[in-house]
Amino acid sequence: MNSKVQIRFCYNLFLICTIVFMVSCNEKKKEIAEQPRNTTRPNVLVLLTDQWRAQATGYAGDPNISTPHLDSLAAISVNFKNAVSGMPVCSPFRASLLTGQRPLTHGVFMNDVQLDTNAVTIAKVFHKEGYDTGYIGKWHLDGHGRLQNVAPGKRRQGFQFWKGNECTHDYNESVYYDNEDPTRKIWDGYDTFEQTDAAIGYIKERKLADNPFMMILSYGTPHAPYHTAPLEYRNRFDPKKILLRRNVPDSLKERVKKDLAGYYAHIAALDDMIGKLIKNLKDTGQFENTIIVFTSDHGDLLGSHGAYKKQQPYDESVKVPMLYYIPDNLKIVAGERDALMNSEDIMPTLLSLCNISIPNTVEGIDYRPYLEGKEEVGHATLLSCVQPFGQWSRSQHGGREYRAIKTQQYTYARDLNGPWLLFDKINDPYQLNNLVGNEGYASVQDAMEKLLSHRLKETGDEFLPGMEYIKKWGYLVDKTGTVPYTN
Structure with missing residues (x-):
């Protein structure tokens, strides 16, 4: 085969391959278009x-x-x-x-x-x-x-x-x-x-x-x-x-x-x-x-x-x-x-x-x-109430400012006056027995108090009365002194 024939053969082969490739790509594009995308990121x-x-x-x-x-x-x-x-x-x-x-x-x-x-x-x-x-x-x-x-x-x-x-x-x-x-x-x-x-x-x-x-x-x-x-x-x-x-x-x-x-x-x-x-x-x-x-x-x-x-x-x-x-x-x-x-x-x-x-x-x-x-994370977490607003959260319904620490077994809460609640989920799943001050749980209460204090320090929470935070953020309350709003 002379050089000119070789060149023409190669060129024709190239054209054929190109056409086949383009047809294949078009078919692929059509297939992709008919399928949901976003397959790499959920x-x-x-x-x-x-x-x-x-x-x-x-x-x-x-x-x-x-x-x-x-x-x-x-x-x-x-x-x-x-x-x-x-x-x-x-x-x-x-x-x-x-x-x-x-x-x-x-x-x-x-x-x-x-x-x-x-x-x-x-x-x-x-x-x-x-x-x-x-x-x-x-x-x-x-x-x-x-x-x-x-x-x-x-x-x-x-x-x-x-x-x-x-x-x-x-x-x-x-x-x-x-x-x-x-x-x-x-x-x-x-x-x-x-x-x-x-x-x-x-x-x-x-x-x-x-x-x-x-x-x-x-x-x-x-x-x-x-x-x-x-x-x-x-x-x-x-x-x-x-x-x-x-x-x-x-x-x-x-x-x-x-x-x-x-x-x-x-x-x-x-x-x-x-x-x-x-x-x-x-x-x-x-x-x-x-x-x-x-x-x-x-x-x-x-x-x-x-x-x-x-x-x-x-x-x-x-x-x-x-x-x-x-x-x-x-x-x-x-x-x-x-x-x-x-x-x-x-x-x-x-x-x-x-x-x-x-x-x-x-x-x-x-x-x-x-x-x-x-x-291994998430063994304990913080619960908070800054100010007890709301129909069923005010003081006459037991509402109060609190900070609490919760683990898989215990919930311990402190209000502004000191220890408030301690519940043992395993032995009391409906939280009917408040164990604060219970001699049998003194070591548990002490450990939970330390854990709560550490978490408050870690998060920079001074646990102030609720109105202090309202003043800090420039929020207002209505004439009753209980319902917040902003300008």
């Missing part, structure tokens, strides 16, 4: 509920409620069975979730005050890393009046997609604002259903996107009012058949049975919606690449210890459900964990699971090494 979906105590699920053993969808999720998730809300009130938890900081650092240590718009938040960090960020539902971090719009920009703390409202508990006439539109809108029907559908719509739109998403879906239920779930759910629960916890006093039993029936109705509806969300993720091929966190901002006493709502250091108030569904490729084994994950630990853990650097503003624990079996 999506993040946080399912945040309001006032759902840890005890009130099927997988936690509550005899009154069936939560089949959550039970299925729990079976394939990491279950932090001792997780707590470190300051069991709506706004403080939410601010800690967003910043990874404790309340005395970010300053939201009560409801209805604004989180600093310059805060380094979870949404800002994820967005900087190329994630789309979305928020649906109750916000409660703006401090500019409930039912008001949270204006686009800094006040939304890094969330781009938005269908939310500062705060409302009218679940059947629920106000929201849609992205950039300043017009007040109303969810069409029970907002738990409508917010779920909005989240599904957002997730479907992200299916073929080049970048992953981080969304918080913030439900207002099962927070009171307890009796406003759709009738089909309320009809499932007969107050007469409700089994009460042993720490509900006789004087409240009839009321609590009625309220629990409504509370469980909200929970049953939420469970169905969580099932609907997970089915959609599976149907769209996104489930295996999505980290799902299910939790609540605090619990609800619902008659236990003679009180309702939250803020107090009892388990019904401070313990929250905390499930982490983590995709298989991260090689983290599902199952129960003993560590006492706290509110400020969620942000650093999620960032770490997504291989995103944790800002130095964060105070919480990164639990990824713990989940991988490389570290």
